Amino acid sequence: MDKVMRLASEKGVVLFSKSSCCLCYAVKILFQELGVSPVVHEIDQDPEGRDMEKALTRLGCNAPVPAVFIGGKLVGSTNEVMSLHLSGGLIPLLKPYQLC
């Protein structure tokens, strides 16, 4: 959990993912489209991946990945990111971290 929270606060936009997860890939594509380059942690390639997965599940997302943190705060999984984007709330959160 500490590792997850530490990594989550390291940079502005953090995405916990698995290299095999295609929903994670979809979220990556969305961020690309929005001009944001999140720090991606592929937990299936991390030696502590199992623990990280448990920690992410405990944070309350219905799936451990994808898990998006913006400014150190948990935004959520694909569901939450999509809802936020459609309601117009995602871009304002990303503004400080956009590349253009």
Add this chain to the structure above:
Amino acid sequence: MSSPSTELTKRMAIYEQFHQISRWGDVFNSDNSPNTGSSTIVQVDVRLDNKAEYISCEQVEPSRSDQETNKPTDKIQRRLAQNREAARKSRLRKKAYVQQLESSRLKLAQLEQELERARQQVSRCGMHNQLGNALMQGIYISSASDTGYFGLSGTVNSGITAFEMEYGHWVEEQNKQICELRSALQAHITDIELRILVESGLNHYCNLFRMKADAAKADIFYLISGIWRTSAERFFHWIGGFRPSELLNAVMSQIEPLTDQQHLEVCNLRQSSQQAEDALSQGIDKLQQNLAQSVAADLSSGNYRVQMAAAIDKLEALEGFVNQADHLRQQTLQQMARILTTRQAARGLLALGEYFHRLRALSSLWAARPREPA
């Protein structure tokens, strides 16, 4: 219960029934003679169905003539009660139906066993005459039937057949609601009453997404194939349903005039839903790629157990995609409703409903079109 011959007739008819991918709504509505097996299944449900649960177009009109201030509240209460009653009846129907399905499933399994025995007997006797070949072919085609929701063991996917039944009712109710919306917009009913219709309409779509979530757990390929929709709708099928952009396109022309603020919000919604749609599209393309790679690993080997295990893992992601796509559809609908006034939302819902109704009508017309004899 009944004589052996009618029992067998019934069982054969049930077997045929399960082979048709027909709308259960049609089964309920068509005239079933007492001797067909389908009457066994339909019995309980027809009784419940015949009660007038839904408000028809005709019922709405007379009551709208009184426009006193306390009438809307009564109407709201009445409508809510009717909705609750309809939901309760729907649950009862579903329960009875599933129970019927379970017993029919057992009968079907027995029948398949009998067929298998007959088939073995035929091949043992070495019947090579016309009748024997025809029988063998018939049995082979039957047991190799790829309707998707029963395997060789003869199990019926009751989750899917329940969905088919519910969806048939959903479409019927949708048609009624479109009708009501149209009359309501042409007459000059109050915004409060229009709100009731708009809320009903939005709730109705919520019901659809709930039904689809259950069906996704029962058989994801069924939802993805679009077999539950009509042919013209299927042409536009995207990850288990309509595209959010399709929804917005249908609605756009009917909601003008918009305020500047609304215009801005609608533009933003169009852009964000398109971005989300594109992201999911690329995600599912990636999933296809990954799946193909898994299946195609080491094609020279006759033993594909490892590849199958990897492929099954990938397929599990499919349900997530359909859920996300449905979530996107629902969010697009909710956001539109939030941006629009009651009257605009009513026009939007009418436009959307009418659009899909026309696609369904197009499918029927296409299927029935006169064609050159071969």
